[in-house]
Amino acid sequence: RWFPSLPLLANFRGMVQHGLPLEIGDTVQILEKCEGSCCCFCVGIFPSSYIHLKNAHVKNKGQFETVIPTEDSVITEITMTLRDWGSMWKQLYMRNEGDLFHRLWHVMNEILELRQQVLVGHLTHDRLSDIKQHITARLDWGNEQLGLDLVPRRDFGMVDPDEISITELYRLERHKREKDAPPQASMHHLFLQMKSMMSSNLGEELEVFYSIYDSREMRPISERFFVRLNKQGLPKSPEKTERQCTLFVDLGSSDLRKDVYVVAHIFRIGRMVAGEKKSVSNTQYKRPYGCAVISVADLLTADFKDDHLLKIYSCNAESEWYQIHDSIIRKVSSRYSHIGSNTGLNVSLQLLHGDMEQIRKDYMRLFTRNVSITKRLGFSDIIIPGEIRNDLYVTLERGEFEKGGKSVARNVEVTVYLLGGDGQLLKGLVCCGSGEPGVDEHRSFVLYHSNSPRWAEQIKLPIPLEMFHGTHLRFELRHCSTKEKGEKKLFGFSFVPLMQDDGRPLPDGTHELIVHKCEETADLQDPARYLKLPFSKASLQPGNNQTIKNSKESFWIQSSLCSTKLTQNGDMLDLLKWRVQPERIIDCLSKLKDIDGTEIVKFLHDTLDTLFGILDESPQRYGLKVFDCLVHVINLLQDSKFQLFKPVMDNYIENHFAGALSYRDLIRVLKWYVDRIIDAEHQEQIQQVLKASEYLFKYIVQSRRLYAAATGGQNEEEFRCSVHELFKSIHLFLSHESKGISPITHTQAVFLRSFPTVCCELLKIFSMREVANLARDTLSSLPALTHTDCPLQAVKLQCMAKTVESPLYVNPESRCVLLPVVLRLLHTHLQEQRELVLCANILTSMLTLNTPECGVSEEVNLVMESLSGVLLRTVLEVTNRPQPATTSLRLQYQDVTGEFVACLLTLLRQLKDKEYQQLLSRFPTKEELTSFLLQLFTVFRILIRPDMFPKDWTVMRLVANNVIITTILYLSDTLRNNFLNEKFDFKVWESYFYLCIIFINQPCLQLEMFPPSKRKKVLEKYGDMRVMIGCEIFSMWQHLGDYKLNLIPTLIGPFMEVTLVPQLDLRNVLIPIFHDMMDCEQRRSGNFKQVEAKLIDKLDGLMSEGKGDETYRELFNNILLKKIERETWRESGVSHIATVTRLMERLLDYRDCMKIGEVDGKTMGCTVNLLNFYKTELNKEEMYIRYIHKLYELHLKAQNYTEASYTLLLYDELLEWTERPLREFLTYPMQSEWQRKECLHLTIIHNFDRGKCWENCIILCRELANQYEAYYDYRNLSKMRMMEASFYDKIMNQQRLEPEFFRVGFYGKKFPFFLRNKEFVCRGNDYERLEAFQQRMLSEFPHAIAMQHANLPDQTIHQADAQYLQIYAVSPVPENQDVLQRDGVPNNIKSFYKVNHIWRFRYDRPFHKGTKDKENEFKSLWVERTTLTLAQSLPGISRWFEVEKRELVEMSPLENASEVIENKTLQLRTLIAQCQMRQMLNINPLTMCLNGVIDAAVNGGLARYQEAFFAKDYIANHPEDGEKITRLRELMFEQAHILEFGLAVHEKFVPQDMKPLHKKLVDQFHVMRSSLGIQFPAYVRVSPLHFANGSPRTCRTPVPNAISPEGGRIVARRSPLSYPAVNRYSSSSLSSQASNEVSNITGQSESSDEVFNMQPSPSTSSLSSNHSGSHNVNSSAPSSNRASPLPSDKHKHSRDNACLSPRDRLCSGIFPSPLDPTQVRAWSGLYSVSLSAMYLGPRPLSDL
Secondary structure (H helix, E strand, O other), rough: OOOOOEEEOEEOOOOOOOOOOOOOOOEEEEEEEEEEEEEEEEEOEHHHEEOOOEEEEOOOOOOOEEEEOOOOOOHHHHHHHHHHHHHHHHHHHHHHHHHHHHHHHHHHHHHHHHHHHHHHHOOOOOHHHHHHHHHHHHHHHHHHHHOOOOOOOEEEOOOOOOOOOOHHHHHHHHHHHHHHOOOOOOEEEEEEEEEEOOOOOOEEEEEEEEEEEOOOEEEEEEOOOEEEEOOOOOOOOOHHHHHHHHEEEEEEHHOOOOOOOEEEEEEEEEOOOOOOOOOOOOOOOOEEEEEEEEEHHHHHOOOOOOOEEEOOEEEEEHHHHHHHHHHHHOOOOOEEOOOOOEEEEEEEEEEOOOHHHHHHHOOHHHHHHEEEEEEEOOOOOOOOOOOOEEEEEEEEEEEOOOOOOOOOOOOEEEEEEEEEOOOOOOOOOOOEEEEEOOOOOOOOOOOOOOOOOEEEEEEEEEEOOOHOOOOOEEEEEEEEEEOOOOOOEEEEEEEEEEEEEOOOOOOOOOEHHHHHHHHHHHHOOOOOOHHOOOOEEHOOOOHHHHOOOOOOOEEEEEEEEEEEEOOHHHHHHHHHHHOHHHHHHHHHHHEEEEHHHHHHHOOOHHHHHHHHHHHHHHHHHHHHHHHHHHHHHHHOOOOOOOOOHHHHHHHHHOOOOOOOOHHHHHEEEEEEEEOOOOOOOOOHHHHHHHHHHHHHHHHHHHHHHHHHHHOOOHHHHHHHHHHOOOOOOOOHOOOOOOOOOHHHHHHHHHHHHHHHHHHHHHOOOOOOOHHHHHHHHHHHOOOOOOOOOOHHHHHHHHHHHHHHHHHHHHHHHHHHHHHHHHHHHHHHHHHOOOOHHHHHHHHHHHHHHOOHOOOOOOOHHHHHHHHHHHHHHHHHHHHHHHOOOOOOHHHHHHHHHHHHHHHHHHHHHOOOHHHHHHHHHHHHHHHHHHHHHHHHHHHHHHHHOOOOOOOOOOHHHHHHHHHHHHHOOOOOOOHHHHHHHOOOHHHHHHHHHEEEEEEHHHHHOHHOOHHHHHHHHHHHHHHHHHHHHHHHHHHHHHHHHHHHHHHOOOHHHHHHHHHHOOOOOHHHHHOHHHHHHHHHHHHOOOOOHHHHHHHHHHHHHHOOOOOOHHHHHHHHHHHHHHHOOOOHHHHHHHHHHHHHHHHHHHHHHHHHHHHHHOOOHHHHHHHHHHHHHHHHHHOHHHHHHHHHHHHHHHHOOOOOOOOOHHHHHHHHHOOOEEEOEOEEEEOOOOEEEHHHHHHHHHHHHHHHHHHOHHHHHHHHHHHHHHHHHHOHHHHHHHHHHHHHHHHHHHHHHOOOOOOOEEEEEEEOOOOOOOOEEEEEEEEOOOOOOOHHHHHHHHHHOOOEEEEEOOOOOOHHHHHHOOOOEEEEEEEEEEOOOOHHHHOOOHHHHHHHHHOOOEEEEEEEEEEEEOOOOOOHHHHHEEEEEEEEEEEEEOOOOOEEEEEEEEEEEEEEEHHHHOOOOOOHHHHHHHHHHHOOOOOOOHHHHHHHHHHHHHHHHOOOOOHHHHHHOHHHHHHHHHHHHHHHHHHHHHHHHHHHHHHHHHHHHHHOOHHHHHHHHHHHHHHHHHHHHHOOOOOOOOOOOOOOOOOOOOOHHHHHHHOOOEEEEOOOOOOOOOOOOEOOOOOOOOOOOOOOOOOOOOOOOOOOOOOOOOOOOOOOOOOOOOOOOOOOOOOOOOOOOOOOOOOOOHHHHHOOOOOOOOOOOOOOOOOOOOOOOOOOOOOOOOOHHHHHOHHHHHOOOOOOOHHO
């Protein structure tokens, strides 16, 4: 039994047997239920109480079934979307995107609240729609912010792309994209809220009137909003929001400009003169106070309600009050002044956009607060049907009054009353402004002492229509006295009737009213008494002014009527009352066209009744006139201002029109016009008639229906004949072909625009087929060929588009009639590539009707037969065009392209195998079929491009891919049947395979990059389309047979790209193709070098793009090795596969290093590894050069200038000094080989200079100089010689740091291939000690474990699944010993050779062999010396190189003693020579060295050696060491000679304050000599510093190449610079044989008695040792002359390493040795330092 799917209510861990772990939100399908537990489809049980029953249905039952809940689709989408958002929302927090994190959180909560409202189900239909719209808007916003896909919807629900056509899907997607660009609103509204008035001295109540003022027209455009304020400046009725807030409605777009202002007029209610004494008068007057303005344009940028403080200005002269706002706007500052800095109006303003209905929905809170509505003066830009207004606006303009016997001018107040026809006061109909209810009377403000007051004060009279007749206005004029009791004395009045005698309302405009004298109010009680009097100066008849007592006084008002029921137009009244004066009918009909359209639409119903009434009265007499008037009224509704009245006319036609016989006259007159089109000279009137043809046919059809209903269908045939006759006339004029553009062409276009709607009207009385035939004949009558620029072309397509969208085309019966006409027209335009936008719209509308449920129809076959070819060409043409620059045109271009693509996909999706066969059978020749297939494959490749659709249109892309793969599968048989054997076509097969490859590689199918939920949905709906197409590729490849050779090597690279896609099944399917290619190539050529070369060339680019992984490398290797097991060429195949696999290893390592983005040793080492592989194993010169420059850039970024130079030298070596032209490559321009090599030389010299390798610069300078000299380029030659000289100066004058070297071992399987289980020697950075280097390496490999010993690790460490680093310092072994052993060579020169071009490095470890002698430990102290030989010398193209050879040698105690003494002797000789050459600024180093040797010897240093090795027992037991003992004795004697000479030199240069120390040293030296038993023969009288090769001035030993890694090799001059990084050496030398002599170390400038004249000892003829040894006195850590030691190091003067030189000192290899102090400031300080630490001679073994 099957149960519904159930959602989970709580998490279940599934800890029980067979338990199924579940989380909230999971959906389970129940298969079985028993005793409170359920069994799920995924095999497992869980408690039934954890789930909730939910109805659902299952789609695609089986392995890929989908459970779809039977609930509202919006609810389902919310659930799915929020689940996806949840994980991404957490990631936002992790990425520190706080803003989006919080916004998304609020949106998610809002969606959940709205979801609850929908689920409750208590909403009205409209409210439910609003909530769903709001939900979908929020979902779309969130998806856009998170970069998720666009969801196509219809009616707020997600659509299934399989249930709608692709064209409709495209339109839905495009509609969602365009939602962010809503159309510009034509109506605008201004919300205003009065908050308070800020002032320090109010004391009186205020009245504020707001209005919107047009300064350009100098008139208000809105009513006034009236707010009363109390004495504190706050609204008097704060509880009544409608009295504080208003909405100025119906502002047009033209009103939102800078010269439109919000104006506030402020009046105070109080005394006549501010500050009067209270005893003067208690009467309250309305007096001007101030004015404030703000431009509406200032509010356009604010999207929310904003508060404004408006400055208030007062009028300098009250006579100018009426225009104070205009003065402020125009900044006429002489007329106004600012009231005060603390005074202002605090208001809130906001502009709202849209019609009122939308505003009420969007801003419901405004209308729930009873906000008052302030209307526009007059009608808005768009008149709304059904709106009822009957408002009369009266403005009190000004007056002219006499003094009336007063000495000063009057203070005039006007009181306005509205009285009815019976003379009674109409109460509550006088409105001073919105916001306050109407009153019975209105009192104007008072201007002080003015007989010519100007008020400009507006009031509104909303008089009901039934009260308008007989109503009049009375204006009572009073003088307001400021004396006595402040009475208001009546002195006159004026009146004006609101309706004229002819029934028209008071006309708009200014009226000068007569002021009638009156001093008693009782005289005005009976209006009948004064209504007989004249009311205005204009109404006075000449000579009839005797009744006016004083005609000099006048009172002006301005009136404006805004009424939907009353008209002031006399012509309109005459027309509506045509029966009263029938003789004026012709005149009235003629004047209708001159009447304002507003008046016509106000009385549209009455006007139409009048016209058809006149037509029924006398058709023959008035038919033509009535027809013209009807056309005028119809076309009037085309105006945007009146377009909303079209529904009013439609309603009239359906429900009120009664002209049952009118159709005859309408058809007759219409045919009369059509028949005269061709011969008419003027087409304007005819065009107006045809423009109104839609509504003319509506009247004709409705009239006929009324007649048929009244007569039972009589005269049906007559009516049909008349309609057919009319259409014959239409066909005739449409078929007229004009040359060029003529008036008739425009007339044809006018008719075609309304023709589709005419057909829709005819459907009401004719059958579908009849109307379809009429439409077909009409469209077919159009001229076939027209001018290219003829507007009729576009109109024809517009007509066709409307026809296709009409019910006439939707009906299958009529569609089969119209389809051939539509296709013919489309084919013509697509063939000529004209009007593509319209063609796309038509085709889209046609195919939208073909949903997948419809199946394949004959219509689709017909469309494919007609348009398939031109449609493919159109898509190709459109997609190959350059995109327009402007945004609007670019969007239009994208829409056209997308619509054509959607149309093509829709057609292809409808086709099945049979239809495909029919389509392909239409191509009679192979050439036509080939052309079609190539075009189709090209179009498919275009559709797959990422820019074809927006990036979030995943649904559209997947649908397109589904259609493409289906089409490819159908076409596979065609290719096999038509393009194999002798019919083989390379282009077709190549295009086919390229299409399949591009299809697989497109980003939207890389499911591994999708979130799990999205990946699951795609797999459920479409499966993995990559695997499907991959299997098809393999199948088609196998069918090729011997023709595969035609596609090799073309497809090698593309197939490699496909196999790199991280899909296991796809790789398993396609990797065997490479074996097939190798086999084919082997059989054809006897090898497969071509396949190998292509694979290698393509692999680098693909892997650098991020493709491929370690799994692919293993799979590639395993599959191909298995495939070639039985091949005869297996050996070469294995070699090829191994080469490619090794390249993959290096490329993967390189990519992983580059992903980090940091320039470190690992990145550079990986690049070097790959570079060497391309050079040595693959011989790919171009790739080799590319990686040279990549490595060069890495070195520059890391400031490794020396390594950067050596790297660039690799490219320089490949070039010769020839004029061979070189192509543009990388950053190099097109140039000759000589120019490029010169450029490289200069760049390398510059970088060597920055790296302080000036010896290398000199060699390159010489080489360049030779070239310049050969070309007689003396200018550059001069520059090069000066540059070379500068480098010599830098060598001698600038200090260079000696770097430290470190041995690094990388052990464990977690390291990259090029490091795994290998050891390297690394050149440290400047000032970098062992601890710093170790920390740097651990930061580069954060998961590595530092090994704390120097022993070689065993296989357990090698095979461990971890990373182990073994680091210790090593000492360089210079190759060029000759330079280092020469006396007189400055240290600045020697320092270079000590640390450059080093191939070998040494590390010593002391140990005891045998029994340890406690009294003399040197007897058993051995040294284990490890020598590491590198594959390349340092420095080179990398800061580290792999150890190529490891040598282990054990040095006996005797050998160790000899080496220690020899090294110390060499140190002494060097210091003595520097002292004599005056190269030492301080004698302290020599003092310290002498003290260390002599003091140690006195205390038993050399004596220990004598005791250990010169004893008779040792000599007897070790007869083989005789020569070594002799050598040790010679070295000891030599050291004694050097010490004696050194003391003599020291005595010469020692400062006075250190003389006692010198005396002590001399005394100790004699004790030391006596203890050794050394006696100097008398014949020793020459300097002990004799050179083995003669004086340095006469030395002629060739100096070895400074950069040559082979040190002592003698090489020829003027050859390219060699590279220590590779085994290629140049033949150029640093210098020729030494031509400069240096002074002897004995110094000829000194007198002979200042020097010890000693003869050579019999045991030695020279003080220079012929034995190699380390002469560097620095330890394995940075020496103290390069970096100050740590404080703890300064006091570590132990005797641990007494047997070794400082650099060879016995140390742990992990931590640096103690540092030697470098100078002593005072001789007394020397005694506080352990002198034995300075002398590295023998010491007790117990101290080790």
